[in-house]
Structure formats: C-alpha cells, structure tokens
Amino acid sequence: MDHVSEVISRAFHDSEIAKHFSCRRTKFAAIAYNILGNNFEEKMLAELRPKLENETERNPVFSLIIDKSHMSVLPRCQSFLIELSNQFLQRLPVQDNFLQDLSFIDHQKAVYGEFRTLIRILRRFPNLVATENMQILDNEYRELKLDLSMTNLLSTSSSTSETFMLDTFWSEVSQICDANNKPKYGNLSRFVKQMTILPLSNAKVERIFSDINRIKNQDRNRFNNKNVAAIMHGKEGLRQLEGGCGRFDPDRSMIKLMDSKQLYDNDTQHKDEES
Incomplete structure (x- = not known):
C-alpha cells in the first residue's frame, strides 16, 4: 500500500483524480479496521438478529462444533477419550428418549401420527420457549393434525418428490395464515426450525482458524484481537459478495465514515503496522 498511490498516479497520469489519490499503509489500515471490518460485522449481526413479530419471539439459535476429531489421535489421547466416554456414560442421561421425542418434526408423523403432547420436550428448552407459551405451542401442534390444508400439502405432487424435505414442509407451514392474516403455526414452525439446527461439520471453523494464522503470523505477531x-x-464480507472484490460497491454508510475523524479517532486504530 505504500507504493500503490505512486503506481496509480503514474499509470493514469492524465487523470486529475489519480494525481491526488493518496492511500498509504496507515490510511488503508484505518479503512480495514474502522470501516470495512465494523460495517461487515454489523451486517452479519443484523442477519443473526430475529425479526421481532411479537413479544414472544425468541432469539435465533446457532449450533457450532469445534474439535480436532479429523486429526490422528496419539495413543495417550485415545486412552483419555475412551475413559472420558465411560465417565460420560455413568453421569449423563444418554439413554433418554430425546431423539425419539424429536420424531414429531417428521412431516408425515406431524400430520398422520398419533396425537401427543409436546410439553415434555418443550420443558427441556426453557431458553427457547417461555413457560407461559408452551401450551400455546402445544395447541398449535394439535390443531395442525386437524387442519385439512396439511393433508392437501402432503398430497401434492411436490410432496412425493425426493426434493420435498422436512425443512420445505415446515417452511410452507410457517407461511399459513389464519383469518386475521397472522401466522397460524408461527410458534410451532419456529420451534421446529430451532430443533433442526444440528452440527454437520467443523470445516468452516477450521478454515477461519487457518485464515487467522495467515493474518497473525510471525512477522505480524503484534496484531491485537480487534484488528484481527x-x-x-x-474478508468474510467480501467473500459473500457476488463477484467478490472486483464488484464491491461501498454503500452510503461506509462512505459517510470516510473522513479523518471517523478513520483515526476510533479506539480500534492502533499502531500495529508501525512496527
């Protein structure tokens, strides 16, 4: 970045804009730390926040698995894991019927299965469903079994295809409205979506660790956590853009921050690069 300004002014010597272009290492670091990083972080958080439709809406839940199970295990570590598993079997209720209770989310069983109550499984997740809302959710499940639109939904040609999956069914259920044009099964479909969040792979997490190692390496070991x-x-924000960096178009919120006060008065601007 210390040489880019001169390269641009020489490459576009007939441009007045290029002649006055100036963006060296300090300014570029400020842009990366205080504008790009903060802006993409806010966009990410905005996507994670729930769109509150009513006061009973709960925060979204995400499951993340971080481990080293893909690596070869030394015999000593293997013995430790075996003993740890044995201790778990003695202390944890691994024989309970939790997964069996979750069978209610299967679209065929949800519509054609026997009548049952969801209270037992709802009580296991008080952070997702408040006590006063458990009966409301249970009533929605019971009403769903008597709803002819559910039978019609499963009898369509799309429901018999291989692409008609559990998430597709519950997504369509969440869009069904009552006479007041409000979601008829909003609480139930939301709870089902939360129950289907299962960890599948830690590859994404491992890639992020690799990115961090490339950023904070031996030559740049004084980077603090905020700047990393x-x-x-x-990096992640640009990866999500269609076309990548080449088609990046800064929005107004970024442009408004492009002044000296916003760039250099932010407490996340440190002297990492000066070393």
Whole structure:
C-alpha cells in the first residue's frame, strides 16, 4: 500500500483524480479496521438478529462444533477419550428418549401420527420457549393434525418428490395464515426450525482458524484481537459478495465514515503496522 498511490498516479497520469489519490499503509489500515471490518460485522449481526413479530419471539439459535476429531489421535489421547466416554456414560442421561421425542418434526408423523403432547420436550428448552407459551405451542401442534390444508400439502405432487424435505414442509407451514392474516403455526414452525439446527461439520471453523494464522503470523505477531477481527469480518464480507472484490460497491454508510475523524479517532486504530 505504500507504493500503490505512486503506481496509480503514474499509470493514469492524465487523470486529475489519480494525481491526488493518496492511500498509504496507515490510511488503508484505518479503512480495514474502522470501516470495512465494523460495517461487515454489523451486517452479519443484523442477519443473526430475529425479526421481532411479537413479544414472544425468541432469539435465533446457532449450533457450532469445534474439535480436532479429523486429526490422528496419539495413543495417550485415545486412552483419555475412551475413559472420558465411560465417565460420560455413568453421569449423563444418554439413554433418554430425546431423539425419539424429536420424531414429531417428521412431516408425515406431524400430520398422520398419533396425537401427543409436546410439553415434555418443550420443558427441556426453557431458553427457547417461555413457560407461559408452551401450551400455546402445544395447541398449535394439535390443531395442525386437524387442519385439512396439511393433508392437501402432503398430497401434492411436490410432496412425493425426493426434493420435498422436512425443512420445505415446515417452511410452507410457517407461511399459513389464519383469518386475521397472522401466522397460524408461527410458534410451532419456529420451534421446529430451532430443533433442526444440528452440527454437520467443523470445516468452516477450521478454515477461519487457518485464515487467522495467515493474518497473525510471525512477522505480524503484534496484531491485537480487534484488528484481527476487523480483517476477518472484511474478508468474510467480501467473500459473500457476488463477484467478490472486483464488484464491491461501498454503500452510503461506509462512505459517510470516510473522513479523518471517523478513520483515526476510533479506539480500534492502533499502531500495529508501525512496527
């Protein structure tokens, strides 16, 4: 970045804009830390926040698995894991019927299965469903079994195809409205979506660790956590854009921050690069 300004002015010597272009290492670091990183982080958080439709809406839940199970295990570590598993079997209720209770989310069983109550499984997740809302959710499940539109939904040609999956069914259920044009099964479909969040792979997490190692390496070991996070948010934000960096178009919120006060008065601007 210390040489880019001169390269641009020489390459576009007939452009007045290019002649006055100036963006060296300090300014570029400020942009990365205080504008790109912060902005992409806010966009990410906005996507994670729930769109509150009523006061009973709960925060979204995400499941993340971080481990080293893909690596070869030394015999000593293997013995430790075996003993740890044995201790778990003695202390944890691994024989309970939790997964069996979850069978209610299967679209065929949800519509054609026997009548049952969901209270037992709802009580296991008080952070997702408040006590006063458990009966409301249970009533929605019971009403769903008597709803002829559910039978019609499963009898369509799309329901017999291989692409008609559980998430597709519950997504369509969540869009069914009552006479007041409000979601008829909003609480139930929301709870089902939360129950289907299962960890599948830690590859994404491992890639992020690799990115961090490339950013904070032996030559740049004085990077603090805030600046590393800002660079990571910038990288991930640009990755999500269709066309990547080449088609990046800064929005108004970024442009408004492009002044000296916003760039250099932010407490996330440090002297990492000066070393």
